[in-house]
Amino acid sequence: MKLLLKNGCPVDSRNELPEKVDILIENNKIVKIAENIDENDTEIINLDGTKVLPGLIDMHVHLREPGYEEKETIKTGCEAAAAGGITTVAAMPNTDPIADNPATIELIKARAQEALVDVVPLGSITKGSSGKELAEIGFLSRSGVKGVTDDGNPVMDSEVMRRAMEYSRPFDLPIISHCEDLNLAAEGVMHEGFYSTKLGLKPIPAAAEEVMIARDIALADLTGARLHIAHLSTARGFELVKAARENGIKVTAEVTPHHLTLTDADLQEYNTAMKVNPPLRSVDDRDTLIKAVKDGQLSVIATDHAPHTYEEKMGTIDSAAFGISGLETALSVLHHYLIRKGNLDWNQIIELMYYNPAEILRLDKEGLKIGSIADLTIFAENESWTVDTDKFKSLGKHSPYNGQELTGTVKLTIKDGKIIYDNRGGQGELIY
Amino acid sequence: MMLKQKDFIDLEGLTDEEIYGILETASSMKDIFTRSVKKVPTLRGKTVVNLFFEPSTRTKSSFDLAAKRLSADVMSISKKASSVVKGETLLDTARTMEVMAADVVVVRHSHPGAAKYLGDNLQAAVLNAGDGPHAHPTQALLDIFTIWDKLGELKGKKILIIGDIAHSRVARSNIWGLLALGAEIRLCGPATLIPMGIEQAGVKVYQDVDEALKGVDAVNILRIQLERQERGLFPSLREYRYLYGINKERQKSLKPEALVMHPGPMNRGVEIESNVADSKQSVITEQVANGVAIRMALLYLLAGKEVKHEALA
Ligand SMILES: [Zn+2]
Numbered sequence: 001m002k003l004l005l006k007n008g009c010p011v012d013s014r015n016e017l018p019e020k021v022d023i024l025i026e027n028n029k030i031v032k033i034a035e036n037i038d039e040n041d042t043e044i045i046n047l048d049g050t051k052v053l054p055g056l057i058d059m060h061v062h063l064r065e066p067g068y069e070e071k072e073t074i075k076t077g078c079e080a081a082a083a084g085g086i087t088t089v090a091a092m093p094n095t096d097p098i099a100d101n102p103a104t105i106e107l108i109k110a111r112a113q114e115a116l117v118d119v120v121p122l123g124s125i126t127k128g129s130s131g132k133e134l135a136e137i138g139f140l141s142r143s144g145v146k147g148v149t150d151d152g153n154p155v156m157d158s159e160v161m162r163r164a165m166e167y168s169r170p171f172d173l174p175i176i177s178h179c180e181d182l183n184l185a186a187e188g189v190m191h192e193g194f195y196s197t198k199l200g201l202k203p204i205p206a207a208a209e210e211v212m213i214a215r216d217i218a219l220a221d222l223t224g225a226r227l228h229i230a231h232l233s234t235a236r237g238f239e240l241v242k243a244a245r246e247n248g249i250k251v252t253a254e255v256t257p258h259h260l261t262l263t264d265a266d267l268q269e270y271n272t273a274m275k276v277n278p279p280l281r282s283v284d285d286r287d288t289l290i291k292a293v294k295d296g297q298l299s300v301i302a303t304d305h306a307p308h309t310y311e312e313k314m315g316t317i318d319s320a321a322f323g324i325s326g327l328e329t330a331l332s333v334l335h336h337y338l339i340r341k342g343n344l345d346w347n348q349i350i351e352l353m354y355y356n357p358a359e360i361l362r363l364d365k366e367g368l369k370i371g372s373i374a375d376l377t378i379f380a381e382n383e384s385w386t387v388d389t390d391k392f393k394s395l396g397k398h399s400p401y402n403g404q405e406l407t408g409t410v411k412l413t414i415k416d417g418k419i420i421y422d423n424r425g426g427q428g429e430l431i432y
Numbered sequence: 433m434m435l436k437q438k439d440f441i442d443l444e445g446l447t448d449e450e451i452y453g454i455l456e457t458a459s460s461m462k463d464i465f466t467r468s469v470k471k472v473p474t475l476r477g478k479t480v481v482n483l484f485f486e487p488s489t490r491t492k493s494s495f496d497l498a499a500k501r502l503s504a505d506v507m508s509i510s511k512k513a514s515s516v517v518k519g520e521t522l523l524d525t526a527r528t529m530e531v532m533a534a535d536v537v538v539v540r541h542s543h544p545g546a547a548k549y550l551g552d553n554l555q556a557a558v559l560n561a562g563d564g565p566h567a568h569p570t571q572a573l574l575d576i577f578t579i580w581d582k583l584g585e586l587k588g589k590k591i592l593i594i595g596d597i598a599h600s601r602v603a604r605s606n607i608w609g610l611l612a613l614g615a616e617i618r619l620c621g622p623a624t625l626i627p628m629g630i631e632q633a634g635v636k637v638y639q640d641v642d643e644a645l646k647g648v649d650a651v652n653i654l655r656i657q658l659e660r661q662e663r664g665l666f667p668s669l670r671e672y673r674y675l676y677g678i679n680k681e682r683q684k685s686l687k688p689e690a691l692v693m694h695p696g697p698m699n700r701g702v703e704i705e706s707n708v709a710d711s712k713q714s715v716i717t718e719q720v721a722n723g724v725a726i727r728m729a730l731l732y733l734l735a736g737k738e739v740k741h742e743a744l745a
Contacts, residue, residue: 192628193628193629194628194629194630194632194633195629196627196628196629197598197627197628197629197630197633198604198633199544199545199566200544200563200564200565200566200567200601200604201544201545201564201566203627203628269548270544270545270548270549314523315522315523315543315549316522316541316543316544316545316546316549317543317544317545318542318543318544318545318564319522319543
């Protein structure tokens with residue numbers, strides 16, 4: 001089986017490529033990249049100058065299976081990823097049962113075999129993610145997890161976190177930390193500031209995140225572990241990470257598209273699609289984070305795709321669950337709000353959503369290169385679309401961008417040399 | 433006088449003209465109180481539903497009485513908030529009321545935004561009777577009405593709100609209403625009960641009560657909830673009374689015409705001493721009466737839009 005992509009504009013920060021290329025795919029691999037390829041006997045797609053990116057990696061996704069299949073399944077979550085131009089997702093372990101044991105990891109891997117995109121399983125740090133006893137991190141590592149995290153919950157006990165960092169070091173697993181001091185966050189539902197005061201909503205101070213980042217950095221320094229801060233959301237949190245990196249501590253951090261584009265002021269209509277954890281922060285926080293990714297000082301953009309059912313997100317802010325569906329809008333949101341306005345360029349996107357997450361998770365990814373697995377995302381910058389959550393592939397229908405017109409759309413997603421998502425007719429077709 | 437919006441959720445965004453319009457309507461409502469038959473047929477055939485998910489005997493009876501004086505049919509539903517934690521149940525309950533042909537749904541709920549949520553999802557007019565710490569517009573209007581009634585226009589008046597601002601919907605709604613009328617607002621209370629960023633609203637925060645009391649036209653004393661002490665927001669009632677309580681001594685520093693106000697129910701001997709509460713400067717009982725007038729005005733403005741104004745005469 002052969003596929004020839006003609007006249008694409010390749011984006012790859014680490015492989016030098018001409019401005020426009022043809023890419024020949026045979027079976028599951030890229031076999032040729034050149035300015036002009038003539039090949040008979042092959043399906044030819046003219047890309048007409050649209051962007052060709054290596055298939056993106058989202059290292060923070062809640063697939064909800066096993067246990068919460070009403071929110072999302074591995075199948076639907078991977079379909080959402082395909083529609084978002086993402087060909088690899090890391091699955092957070094806060095399922096039911098929690099992925100704190102090899103059996104659950106095996107189940108996830110088995111289900112993922114039939115899924116459209118690659119699923120990288122993550123294991124929990126502690127048994128049941130309860131923050132008390134270490135999970136069998138060694139067994140988890142052998143069954144193929146690429147990192148450990150209690151995401152959804154912090155590891156509140158500093159001693160437990162220290163031991164987790166020490167113990168996982170020989171397995172070369174990153175500790176992905178959900179930084180939240182639960183005593184400070186209390187019952188809060190939004191960022192503490194003028195808007196929480198105005199709206200009368202229970203506040204979460206930025207410090208709830210920052211004190212935990214500071215603690216984890218101290219522990220990473222003590223233990224030499226690889227620390228990755230999940231969904232970093234505050235300016236001071238970033239300053240802490242930056243200073244630690246300058247001091248040679250092994251710490252990376254990720255930020256979400258929604259924290260880069262929205263603020264606490266967006267909760268003013270009490271829209272539950274704005275309720276996320278960590279909460280949408282201040283304008284200063286958002287602007288600092290934008291600058292941080294622009295300057296290459298944050299490693300990763302990840303969606304924290306956290307789907308919920310309609311019932312869980314309806315009602316008041318207090319009663320609604322934290323979390324939104326992020327896979328299908330991520331790239332368009334980043335293009336519309338950041339790339340188009342000069343705050344990010346395409347090569348940075350590839351660092352943030354491909355090379356850096358691959359490095360943190362120790363995935364073997366070489367980009368647009370002869371011999372590479374043909375995972376590709378084709379993105380049309382000039383085509384607009386209106387976000388309609390009813391059309392989401394994800395079972396989670398909540399997005400803060402619902403109803404907004406975004407410039408730039410995923411046209412094709414190619415996985416292992418096969419088109420898995422075809423949006424050329426605007427129908428967003430999934431192909432198994 | 434007409435209200436622009438279908439629902440009445442908060443005072444934020446109202447103009448001084450709109451607020452004075454409501455106060456004037458309330459004024460004509462108050463005239464009814466002095467009649468031998470304290471009832472007008474204005475809302476005959478209309479149905480008002482009081483939907484209370486949080487206990488509040490005072491506010492509920494005030495709305496009840498207001499609706500009855502306007503001859504509306506009144507139905508009251510009280511539900512434990514715990515049974516309506518899920519938004520689903522809240523909406524289902526409200527829709528049931530709507531099926532029963534409610535023209536106005538008066539709602540009290542512990543979640544901020546609950547009234548707006550119902551307003552967005554119901555055909556009936558929704559009147560906010562308190563949504564968590566967010567807003568309590570009828571209470572704020574009755575406070576404002578009381579000041580206006582006694583002291584005239586609010587522009588330039590200095591109003592001090594003292595106590596637990598952080599958890600107070602009364603304070604928040606007062607702030608928006610008073611700011612719209614051009615009053616100067618001072619806040620005072622333990623630093624742990626002053627919410628972050630409140631100065632951005634355009635108010636002044638005082639650390640020292642005696643400083644804050646200087647030259648005010650009215651002091652609005654908020655109820656202190658004992659659970660705040662349990663949560664460590666202030667160390668003891670003794671210290672609270674000493675540092676922030678309004679006692680006779682502090683009352684002496686007030687201008688003679690200055691008003692002492694309290695939305696009730698009072699913790700006598702804590703935030704307010706009895707001899708202050710019962711003094712000549714206190715307008716606390718008048719606030720209660722004015723509350724009925726304000727609620728009549730709003731029910732009328734929301735439900736009686738097509739009713740001719742002469743019906744009041
Ligand atoms: Zn997460």
